[in-house]
Amino acid sequence: MAQPTVEDVAREANVSRQTVSNVINTPSIVKPATRDRVQAAIAQLGYRPNLSARRLRQQKSSTIGVRLDPVRNGISGAVLDRFVHALTEQADARSMRVLLFTAASPQDEIEQIRSLHEGADVDAFVLTATFHGDPRTAWLIENDVPFVTFGRPWGIDDMDDPKHLWVDIDGREGVKDATARLIDDGATRVGWVGWPRPSGTGDDRRAGWEEAMRERVGASDAELVALSVESYDGVSEATETVADMLRAGRVPDALVCASDTLALGALIAASSAGLTDLPIIGFDNTPVAEAVGLSSVDQVLDRVAVATLELLLGSEGNSIVSRGTDAGPSHRLIAPALVLRTPNHLPLYGTTTERTAPAVRNHHRKETS
Amino acid sequence: MAQPTVEDVAREANVSRQTVSNVINTPSIVKPATRDRVQAAIAQLGYRPNLSARRLRQQKSSTIGVRLDPVRNGISGAVLDRFVHALTEQADARSMRVLLFTAASPQDEIEQIRSLHEGADVDAFVLTATFHGDPRTAWLIENDVPFVTFGRPWGIDDMDDPKHLWVDIDGREGVKDATARLIDDGATRVGWVGWPRPSGTGDDRRAGWEEAMRERVGASDAELVALSVESYDGVSEATETVADMLRAGRVPDALVCASDTLALGALIAASSAGLTDLPIIGFDNTPVAEAVGLSSVDQVLDRVAVATLELLLGSEGNSIVSRGTDAGPSHRLIAPALVLRTPNHLPLYGTTTERTAPAVRNHHRKETS
DNA sequence: ACTCAGAATTTGATCGATCAAATTTTTTGG
DNA sequence: CCAAAAAATTTGATCGATCAAATTCTGAGT
Numbered sequence: 001m002a003q004p005t006v007e008d009v010a011r012e013a014n015v016s017r018q019t020v021s022n023v024i025n026t027p028s029i030v031k032p033a034t035r036d037r038v039q040a041a042i043a044q045l046g047y048r049p050n051l052s053a054r055r056l057r058q059q060k061s062s063t064i065g066v067r068l069d070p071v072r073n074g075i076s077g078a079v080l081d082r083f084v085h086a087l088t089e090q091a092d093a094r095s096m097r098v099l100l101f102t103a104a105s106p107q108d109e110i111e112q113i114r115s116l117h118e119g120a121d122v123d124a125f126v127l128t129a130t131f132h133g134d135p136r137t138a139w140l141i142e143n144d145v146p147f148v149t150f151g152r153p154w155g156i157d158d159m160d161d162p163k164h165l166w167v168d169i170d171g172r173e174g175v176k177d178a179t180a181r182l183i184d185d186g187a188t189r190v191g192w193v194g195w196p197r198p199s200g201t202g203d204d205r206r207a208g209w210e211e212a213m214r215e216r217v218g219a220s221d222a223e224l225v226a227l228s229v230e231s232y233d234g235v236s237e238a239t240e241t242v243a244d245m246l247r248a249g250r251v252p253d254a255l256v257c258a259s260d261t262l263a264l265g266a267l268i269a270a271s272s273a274g275l276t277d278l279p280i281i282g283f284d285n286t287p288v289a290e291a292v293g294l295s296s297v298d299q300v301l302d303r304v305a306v307a308t309l310e311l312l313l314g315s316e317g318n319s320i321v322s323r324g325t326d327a328g329p330s331h332r333l334i335a336p337a338l339v340l341r342t343p344n345h346l347p348l349y350g351t352t353t354e355r356t357a358p359a360v361r362n363h364h365r366k367e368t369s
Numbered sequence: 370m371a372q373p374t375v376e377d378v379a380r381e382a383n384v385s386r387q388t389v390s391n392v393i394n395t396p397s398i399v400k401p402a403t404r405d406r407v408q409a410a411i412a413q414l415g416y417r418p419n420l421s422a423r424r425l426r427q428q429k430s431s432t433i434g435v436r437l438d439p440v441r442n443g444i445s446g447a448v449l450d451r452f453v454h455a456l457t458e459q460a461d462a463r464s465m466r467v468l469l470f471t472a473a474s475p476q477d478e479i480e481q482i483r484s485l486h487e488g489a490d491v492d493a494f495v496l497t498a499t500f501h502g503d504p505r506t507a508w509l510i511e512n513d514v515p516f517v518t519f520g521r522p523w524g525i526d527d528m529d530d531p532k533h534l535w536v537d538i539d540g541r542e543g544v545k546d547a548t549a550r551l552i553d554d555g556a557t558r559v560g561w562v563g564w565p566r567p568s569g570t571g572d573d574r575r576a577g578w579e580e581a582m583r584e585r586v587g588a589s590d591a592e593l594v595a596l597s598v599e600s601y602d603g604v605s606e607a608t609e610t611v612a613d614m615l616r617a618g619r620v621p622d623a624l625v626c627a628s629d630t631l632a633l634g635a636l637i638a639a640s641s642a643g644l645t646d647l648p649i650i651g652f653d654n655t656p657v658a659e660a661v662g663l664s665s666v667d668q669v670l671d672r673v674a675v676a677t678l679e680l681l682l683g684s685e686g687n688s689i690v691s692r693g694t695d696a697g698p699s700h701r702l703i704a705p706a707l708v709l710r711t712p713n714h715l716p717l718y719g720t721t722t723e724r725t726a727p728a729v730r731n732h733h734r735k736e737t738s
Numbered sequence: 739a740c741t742c743a744g745a746a747t748t749t750g751a752t753c754g755a756t757c758a759a760a761t762t763t764t765t766t767g768g
Numbered sequence: 769c770c771a772a773a774a775a776a777t778t779t780g781a782t783c784g785a786t787c788a789a790a791t792t793c794t795g796a797g798t
Contacts, residue, residue, distance in 0.1 A: 003487050005754055016778045021756060031764095031776060048487040052430065053754035055421040056783050063468075068454050081450035085437050088469040097490075098469045099432075100457040118372050119420040120784095121466075235660045264660055287447065288657045291604045291633055374784055385748045390786060400746060422784035425753050489754095 004045040013041035024049060055120060063097045064312070065122035067109055069129055079284055079299065080128055083150060086305035087126065094309055110139050117145050124312050126150060130166075132200075137164060148311050150304060152331075154200030162330045165311045167304055171201060171283070174297040174336035175208030175256055178281045181338060182254040183216045187279065190217075191252030192228035193242060193262045205258050205283065226250050231262060238265025239272075246273045254279040260286045263294055285339050293341045300337050307332040373414040382410035393418060424489060432466045433681070434491035436478055438498055448653055448668065449497055452519060455674035456495065463678055479508050486514050493681050495519060499535075501569075506533060517680050519673060521700075523569035531699045534680045536673055540570060540652070543666040543705035544577030544625055547650045550707060551623040552585045556648065559586075560621030561597035562611060562631045574627050574652065595619050600631060607634025608641075615642045623648040629658045629665055636663060654708050662710045669706050676701040 006020045013020070015038060022030050023038040030038070041047075055061045066084055088098045099122055103109035113136070116122040124146035130137055132155035140147045141163050148165040182190050192209045195202035206228070213219035219227075227250065231241035242255075242265060255270070255278065257263040263282025270278040282289050285298035311332065375389045382389070384407060391399050392407040399407070410416075424430045435453055457467045468491055472478035482505070485491040493515035499506060501524035509516045510532045517534040551559050561578045564571035575597070582588035588596070596619065600610035611624075611634060624639070624647065626632040632651025639647040651658050654667035680701065 003754095006756095007754080017754095018756080018779080019777060022777085025756080029776075034776080048484055050425070050487075050754050051490045052421045052424040053783090054756075056419070056425050056785085057754080057756045059783070061421065068457050081447060081454065084453075084469070085450065088437050089471045092471050100453070100467045100469065102458045102461050115417055118417040121420050261660065287655075288660055291630065291657055372784095375786095376784080386784090387749080387786080388747060391747085394786080398746075403746080419784050422753090423786075425755085426784080426786045428753075 003050070004047045005050070006047075008045055009038065009041045009047050012045060013038045059120055060123050061097075061121055062095065063099050063122050064091055065099050065101060065113070065116050065125045067112070067125075067127065068100050068102050079286070079301075083128070083301045083304065086301040087308060090302065090305040090309055094313060096309070096313070106135050110136055113140070113145065114143075117143075124148070126308055126312075146312060148308050150308065152200065160330070164330065166331045167307045167311065168331070168333055169299050169304065170333040170335050171205040171297075172208035172211070173333075174283070174338070175205045176212045177208075178256050178295075178297055178338050179209050179212035180216060181340075182256065182279055182281065183212065185254075185279070187253035188217050189223075189227060189251075189253045191245070191250075191255045192224075193238060193255055193257040193266050194228065194230050195233060195258050195262075196230045202258050209256050227252055231265070233259055233261050235261055235265045235268070238262040239269045240265075242266045242269035243272065246270070246275070251275075252278075254281075256281050258283055260284045260289045260294065260296055263296065264288060264292065267292065267294060281338070289339075289341070295338070295340045298337045298339050300334060303334050307334055372419070373416045374419070375416075377414055378407065378410045378416050381414060382407045428489055429492050430466075430490055431464065432468050432491050433460055434468050434470060434482070434485050434494045436481070436494075436496065437469050437471050447655060448670070452497070452668075452670045452673065455670040456677060459671065459674040459678055463682060465678070465682070475504050479505055482509070482514065483512075486512075493517070495677055495681075515681060517677050519677065521569065529699075533699065535700045536676045536680065537700070537702055538668050538673065538705050539702040540574040540666075540705070541577035541580070542702075543652070543707070544574045545581045546577075547625050547664075547666055547707050548578050548581035549585060550709075551625065551648055551650065552581065554623075554648070556622035557586050558592075558596060558620075558622045560614070560619075560624045561593075562607060562624055562626040562635050563597060563599050564602060564627050564631075565599045571627050578625050596621055600634070602628055602630050604630055604634045604637070607631040608638045609634075611635045611638035612642065615639070615644070620644070621647070623650075625650050627652055629653045629655045629663065632663055632665065633657060633661065636661065650707070658708075658710070664707070664709045667706045667708045669703060672703050676703055 006017045009020045010017045013034075015034060019030060019034065020038055020042075023035050023042075027035055051062075064087070066087065068084070069080055084098070084100070091098050099116070101112050101116065103112050113122075113125060117125075125140065125148075127134075127136060127140075127147060127149045128151060130149045130151050130153060132153060134153070137147070137149065137153065139145075141161075148167060150167055152166055152168045153159060153161070153164055179190050190209070190213060192206060194206045197203055197206075209228075210219075210224055213224060213227075229241050229245050231238045238257075238261065246269060255263075255266050257266055257280065260282035263280050267280050270276070270280065280294060282294050282296040285296040288294070289296040311330075375386045378389045379386045382403075384403060388399060388403065389407055389411075392404050392411075396404055420431075433456070435456065437453070438449055453467070453469070460467050468485070470481050470485065472481050482491075482494060486494075494509065494517075496503075496505060496509075496516060496518045497520060499518045499520050499522055501522060503522070506516070506518065506522065510530075517536060519536055521535055521537045522530070522533055548559050559578070559582060561575060563575045566572055566575075578597075579588075579593055582593060582596075598610050598614045600607045607626075607630065615638060624632070624635050626635055626649065629651035632649050636649050639645070639649065649663060651663050651665040654665040657663070658665040680699075
């Protein structure tokens with residue numbers, strides 16, 4: 001037989017369509033005895049509500065749209081993918097779905113969003129890689145389309161706009177913790193490898209390092225300048241930059257980096273300069289970091305995903321919360337987690353092949369809560 | 370005003386609902402003059418068809434379901450994510466959508482698939498990580514739900530089942546090419562670092578290496594055994610394994626590996642043993658390989674995505690092709706592409722800091738067509 | 739002019755669910 | 769025991785599109 005409908009279930013249970021509907025959507029208003037009878041009928045016939053019909057009637061889709069960025073930026077490019085993954089899992093727990101789409105340009109993306117939203121295919125959007133003066137967020141706000149961005153709007157005005165919901169990783173705090181940890185372990189001259197300024201995310205992370213250095217070891221402006229370098233986000237660029245730093249005699253006790261890419265470069269430069277024991281901490285906790293045994297600040301994307309949905313749906317429900325009514329916080333800053341590892345490669349033992357010079361040290365990890 | 374409907378457009382253009390519908394779906398049967406008038410009205414009102422309504426009527430969703438695997442297996446875990454990405458882009462070009470879902474177990478996944486399919490939310494599925502005797506594919510076939518798997522069904526019987534559509538990377542050919550390339554470059558003793566057998570994918574890749582070695586350098590069984598090792602898919606495991614191999618004096622001219630993870634381990638072991646120039650080729654072309662300048666066999670996931678959709682939708686259309694009618698091929702083997710790089714790290718120059726000993730060599734890549 | 743096939747367009751029904759309002763049943767309280 | 773309130777259930781309308789069938793228009797052939 002074809003897929004059973006409410007009608008079939010109703011007939012089977014000797015009730016009306018609406019009662020069946022109520023059992024599914026608002027069980028509390030149905031008398032227990034009736035409810036049981038209907039549920040039995042549902043189970044017996046294997047009934048599943050047709051979501052297209054429901055959406056048509058309710059004018060909503062229980063679906064969240066996420067744009068996959070066409071640009072893949074190397075090592076950290078997978079962060080977005082991991083976020084999508086986490087979001088899908090969390091959405092699932094709220095019986096929401098995640099629909100992906102792609103767009104060639106911001107304008108095209110707006111067009112897609114429009115189409116998805118007006119076609120009642122998607123109730124809300126999650127945007128990534130937003131920037132100051134982003135036409136997409138302006139359009140979304142203007143057209144009253146619910147959305148949350150993963151990433152702060154870095155413009156000063158936007159930051160507290162209650163109409164712009166956002167979730168972000170507290171890079172400052174994460175880097176501060178990482179730096180503090182290195183200091184606790186005995187370092188005093190902790191260096192910073194960052195991205196060229198200005199960079200919203202990058203400057204924020206750097207601020208964490210700076211804060212920790214000032215508070216914990218009373219670093220002066222001059223010392224901070226001497227201990228920090230900037231590099232584009234590429235392994236070879238970072239290697240070169242850090243190598244230059246070391247050659248110039250600005251040798252730190254440890255390094256904190258704005259990304260795993262930079263950290264990998266730093267690791268190579270340090271190893272190459274014979275500093276095999278220089279502690280280095282990256283950012284993003286990518287598979288690369290795991291592979292080479294690099295400590296890193298993890299973005300705890302599952303928590304970001306949870307927060308995203310909380311902003312969108314409220315703490316409990318599974319339908320989009322209309323803003324302005326209940327004024328919950330309009331953004332969430334998530335504290336990242338430091339993942340400490342011991343390097344498991346780049347052993348610079350020359351050409352020895354003796355058994356007593358193990359090529360690989362023990363690999364163990366430990367996560368901060 | 371609320372979102373305009375066919376009704377509104379019809380009124381504006383002085384035609385009936387159905388004519389508007391025809392302009393959208395079968396423009397050829399509408400008289401040009403009328404068509405233009407309707408199109409003008411559509412543009413003027415900014416009309417978008419409501420997809421839920423269309424789906425309800427047509428009993429299809431133009432949506433493909435993909436399950437995101439909850440397990441993340443290190444470096445190569447991102448391959449699935451990249452595939453999803455490519456699939457989304459290709460689907461977009463066919464005006465199809467990709468819906469993600471997760472499931473805790475195969476049984477749960479079947480339940481989800483059932484729900485998505487019967488709720489008319491998803492027309493077809495793409496499965497990954499299938500295995501011999503997979504209950505999911507059996508269920509899908511039995512229930513006539515269209516699907517394609519990324520990955521061969523490795524059981525002998527299943528392989529040519531016309532009901533089981535699949536797309537896969539021709540690992541054998543990819544590894545054979547890689548091996549041949551190394552031989553062309555002068556190597557004769559090309560080693561193999563693979564996964565413990567039996568392993569469908571792993572054994573297939575190994576077969577490529579074996580073939581190339583037999584055909585091009587006439588390697589004997591004994592030589593093949595001496596040149597190959599097996600390791601679980603972890604960096605440290607691979608490092609250990611290859612280090613053992615080298616210590617035992619089984620030193621190859623070059624290495625081909627079943628994964629980038631293994632290749633990274635091999636790279637570390639080789640460097641550590643002083644073999645800085647040992648050519649190594651991995652598999653998957655992950656960001657890690659790119660970062661460390663490791664050559665690798667790329668899975669050309671965009672082509673896999675194209676092939677997946679071709680199996681599902683035929684070469685042109687945008688609706689699911691019912692199998693059995695037109696008996697196109699039921700599977701596609703995609704030849705991967707070799708990406709050659711020169712290592713850009715692991716420089717074993719001791720502790721020199723001279724400028725003339727560059728820490729980083731030039732990084733250039735080249736793809737085979 | 740006139741018929742008739744084929745093209746173009748319109749009309750009425752339908753997909754499967756939920757909403758809003760109406761009706762019936764049950765409970766409460768005097 | 770009955771009226772009024774509350775709870776439970778049912779009925780009719782509707783969401784926005786497409787399908788199938790009916791109708792009107794057009795142009796070729798005589």
